[in-house]
Amino acid sequence: MSVCEKYYPSEPSKPSVTSSSIPGPKSQEELSKLGKVFDARPAYFMADYEKSVGNYIVDADGNTYLDLYAQIASIALGYNNPALIKAAQSPEMIRALVDRPALGNFPSKDLTAILEKLLKFAPKGQSMVWSGLSGADANELAFKAAFMYYRSKQRGYDKEFSAEENSTVMENSTPGSPQLAVLSFKKAFHGRLFASGSVTCSKPIHKLDFPAFNWPHAEYPAYKFPLEQNEDANRAEDDRCLKIVEDLITSWPIPVAALIIEPIQSEGGDNHASKYFLQSLRDLTLKLGVVYIIDEVQTGVGATGKLWCHEYAEIQPPVDLVTFSKKFQSAGYFFHDPHFVPNKPYRQFNTWCGEPARMIIAGAIGQEIVDKKLAEQCARVGDYLFGKLSALQEKYPTKFQNLRGKNRGTFIAWDLPSGAERDALLKNLKLNGCNVGGCAEKSVRLRPTLTFEEKHADIFVDVLSKVVAEI
Amino acid sequence: MSVCEKYYPSEPSKPSVTSSSIPGPKSQEELSKLGKVFDARPAYFMADYEKSVGNYIVDADGNTYLDLYAQIASIALGYNNPALIKAAQSPEMIRALVDRPALGNFPSKDLTAILEKLLKFAPKGQSMVWSGLSGADANELAFKAAFMYYRSKQRGYDKEFSAEENSTVMENSTPGSPQLAVLSFKKAFHGRLFASGSVTCSKPIHKLDFPAFNWPHAEYPAYKFPLEQNEDANRAEDDRCLKIVEDLITSWPIPVAALIIEPIQSEGGDNHASKYFLQSLRDLTLKLGVVYIIDEVQTGVGATGKLWCHEYAEIQPPVDLVTFSKKFQSAGYFFHDPHFVPNKPYRQFNTWCGEPARMIIAGAIGQEIVDKKLAEQCARVGDYLFGKLSALQEKYPTKFQNLRGKNRGTFIAWDLPSGAERDALLKNLKLNGCNVGGCAEKSVRLRPTLTFEEKHADIFVDVLSKVVAEI
Structure with a gap:
């Protein structure tokens, strides 16, 4: 059966x-x-x-x-689905819905177990998770983690903020609010808020009339299909696009702190990135000190036949942050390693810090994916x-x-x-x-x-x- | 009892x-x-x-x-709470959790009834609701509504986007991605994403190291207490701050499309705005063509002894957008009137378009607030x-x-x-x-x-x- x-x-x-x-x-x-x-x-x-x-x-x-x-x-x-109906009827779920905790200040006794369930599915190199409420939210929270990490490296992780930083940030001006950019790709889709909207580049209707950050969009490789008959042409296309990425990072008027990419651009037309391209981006981001973020919001959680699509590329060393959401029917999250915990509490924080009801559903989905x-x-x-x-x-x-x-x-x-x-x-x-x-x-x-x-x-x-x- | x-x-x-x-x-x-x-x-x-x-x-x-x-x-x-436990165990809730709909594309049969329950609590002047997933998200979605409304007034509601707008928006540059600002107040808290972060101004730790939009912060009146013994001084303080608001709107290098204010600044220290101040902002925003957004994320849903705190000010005509979240233990929303529906579908859109499980909880909370x-x-x-x-x-x-x-x-x-x-x-x-x-x-x-x-x-x-x- x-x-x-x-x-x-x-x-x-x-x-x-x-x-x-x-x-x-x-x-x-x-x-x-x-x-x-x-x-x-x-x-x-x-x-x-x-x-x-x-x-x-x-x-x-x-x-x-x-x-x-x-x-x-x-x-x-x-x-x-009967397994999810069971999770939805569990006492943990009733509590999560009725007594919605502010997870950062008053975490629930069962939170560790719930998160450990999610972390069983983390890709290599990731031992921690932070939670938002949607794919766009997850990407923006990952940007925050990337910006804090990038500035911490410049400033020194344990160094206090300067008086000038503390005052200028309240005016939205530099150095407290630094000019930093995230590089993304043409035809990318990473959400529709203002920072996620600035890296999204799939259709004008998503963005028209909204202010955006002055952030660069590189070219995503456009392959000839079938792939196995066009290897040379596609490798040349990869190299052409890698050159554009490097040129943009080294020449953009605003320092590029992070790069975000979908392993398959989904809203943008199911454009695939090769193993070579994704690995070369790892090499490049390490060389240039840029945080490497993989957006698995649409490709993740088994949808491509592996738990995470970028696992096909076997990227070494692993990428820095991996965002995900959709197929957990759920909130939004990013996996990270302990280096991406900010130097002070309350820098990555908000009222809810995630949605425990959706975490329970996500855990149940993950379990079914493994068991079945x-x-x-x-x-x-x-x-x-x-x-x-x-x-x-x-x-x-x-x-x-x-x-x-x-x-x-x-x-x-x-x-x-x-x-x-x-x-x-x-x-x-x-x-x-x-x-x-x-x-x-x-x-x-x-x-x-x-x-x-x-x-x-x-x-x-x-x-x-x-x-x-x-x- | x-x-x-x-x-x-x-x-x-x-x-x-x-x-x-x-x-x-x-x-x-x-x-x-x-x-x-x-x-x-x-x-x-x-x-x-x-x-x-x-x-x-x-x-x-x-x-x-x-x-x-x-x-x-x-x-x-x-x-x-027993009424919420009942809502959490309802068949509608199980379906919302298990079969999470993309509410914009595939709304559920019961969505209209769920939203009508919420709209029973809408303040005067608001007959529609749009849903996000947190207070910060609600504020950013309200900004999107305000920017689209503002540009529609300039361009003409039914006018097509120009070829230049359609191309420049993909480069994050003007006119497709226009330079537009939201004015907020010092000590304000409206969330911690990038646009909501740009209007937040309560503590440096919320914002340090993140890029921000060049948006202005006016002064929020600082009253002497008890209010009834300091009426003259406080009125003078209101007028001082109103002058700053007007000066900023008319002189800021970026056009100010919207103004956002908490009727009581909550994270920022429980700073109260008077009826006179909130009404004068209505007069000013109408005079200057600025969208008036009230952030009731912390003050709303009965917390101040009325359903909405700004109802104490009896603002006439009603403000344009009202955002809310917390005391519905829930997602994030904004109320609006039909003028704030964008001229085309898919401009205000995302995968989830809200969280039906949380809408059900919100409806049950609202009902209890009224019944009890x-x-x-x-x-x-x-x-x-x-x-x-x-x-x-x-x-x-x-x-x-x-x-x-x-x-x-x-x-x-x-x-x-x-x-x-x-x-x-x-x-x-x-x-x-x-x-x-x-x-x-x-x-x-x-x-x-x-x-x-x-x-x-x-x-x-x-x-x-x-x-x-x-x-």
Whole structure:
């Protein structure tokens, strides 16, 4: 019996859509009510989570979709997972919800055990964790850690702040508020607050009209696919981009304290970085004294067939900070080693210092991933699905350009000739019972749960074949 | 029978501390384990929420404190409140935890009802809500709303972005990433991320080594107490500060798009702003085209004896945006009217768009506040407590300087002659069974739950009298 059959004996055997357009009439009616109190314009449909199960999401009209988008790449185990229901009903959870602690000042007796559960999944080189509340928050907290570390190295870890620093910081001016930069990459997505927004560079709509820091964006390598037939060209592309990174760090008018990169740029179009590129960035950041941050918000927690996507690159020595969030359905965190604990308490601090309710869910998800070998399953099912999509690519080469994600679990994407054709494909997939997301201008991205199996892949590929033949 | 007796039949009748220093030996042992994985240096003690009840918090050593700090001003109803336990066990809560939705793309059928519950508590002029995940997040999302509104007025709401805006924004440069500022006040606290950090101005330790935006800080009025004996001087102080605000807005090198203010600066020392000051800011922001944001993160949700502290000022027309978080034990939100919905979808957006589990808790807290008339109770108990503290002030004038918070519920504070004496007072209060927080350099702040009653006030004043007599 498969993991999914054990979890979800009542999972539907196939999707079923009766509405002639999505959102259906009932969804539309409810979304119009929601729109009076909340900006509901981005809604695909009004979901019915009571009826959703496993890999299937149900909407207010009773349409049942096979879900390959999974709440923007976040649902880990499927809807209404019994292990998570158990965690949600635990006494620890009730307390976390009802007696929400300010974890920094009044940590709960069970916090150490909860965090140790998370740290079992830490990548090499990381023995501590700090918690925020979202991926963007985690990235900004990691920037704070990086800036404190960078300035501590300059000043001396135990040195007191100068009177000038203590006074100028209250005026937002240097040296107390130093001019320091984080380097990121074009097409990157790291969140939408003001510092995370300054390193995000995927679409204008995310950033227009907001002030931003004067921080540099390097070029992320743009590979030719399939990778194995384009090794020389892709290595040259890596070297071209590495040169840009080094030039920017050494010439930018503001000192670059940290570099942040996604091992696969997800919102930006599923652009992959090679092992060579990620390792070379380690060499470069060590040479130039820059903190190396890996953003695993979308790629982490098993989604690429390993617990952390950057483990494929076997970076030595390990990177400095690793941020994560989505597939723990959870808050946001970064892993770090003890060097990144600031020299004084209350420098990395806020009221909540994390969300214990979400930490409990994250711990339960991690445990299930290990117990049920779900990262391995994701790798296996991904290979299966990639093979089927390669066959479709041979049949319809223009509709499956730059198929990517081989050996990266179900973290698969490809391009359509245009944004309009991509949008039409996604719309028709929905009308035929598959909920799939896009990224960048003309890409389709697959982000199913970790309990997605070969049988689901078959259903998806059948629907996709039909839809592609029609457009 | 009082509300507290109904909620908490097993609430202790008095505090009990057996440890000779805080944290006690068991707390110390557990904090040292926690410190290996998490920065635990700010911890007061390791809390035992299983044993905590009502207005009493218990630590790992079994010490039982009357809690007048309530998780940095956040616990609304007391520990292990039965109405919140019921909400935490509801099927809606299980689904929110297990099937965490991306609320913007796939809102849940019950979201409208959950948000309407929150909007029942909206101040005048606000019919919509947007949700973040913390007070700092709420403030930054409110800044985004303000910047979009400000630029929309300049550009025209329906006008498309220019090609130049669309290209320059990807370089973090103007006009796509415009230079715009938010004006705040010295001693303000609005959070510790990068934009919220730029408007925060209470202590250097919150901000040192982090880049900040070049945004102005005006002066917040510093009143003489008691207010009723110093009306003329305080009005002159208001006018002095209003002139500074106007001068900064009209002369700052970056256009000031928004102004943010706490009706009582909480972290910054419980500095109160008068009705005249808050209304004059409304007049000024309307005259100068600046968005007016009230930060009720610490003062909101009944803590000052009204649902929203700025309701005391009866500002007309209502302010533009109101942010809140803490006493809903919850995420972070801002109320707004439909003018602050951006001209296009996905401009105010992120993966989660809020935390439905916390929205459910917030709705339950709001309902209890209304049903049990807890804001009214807070006003009544606050008057009682203020009277007792006034008597102590007469006896020990140097230990109770600038007693403030009259007619503001239990939101009360006073100053000691020095930070060292304040810290000694807080330490001895803890050793005698009262958990109390400080703010600014030498202030004591009271932030009990809304179920704090006269009997608790009596216990606290007894302990306080003893401790003050000894120091």
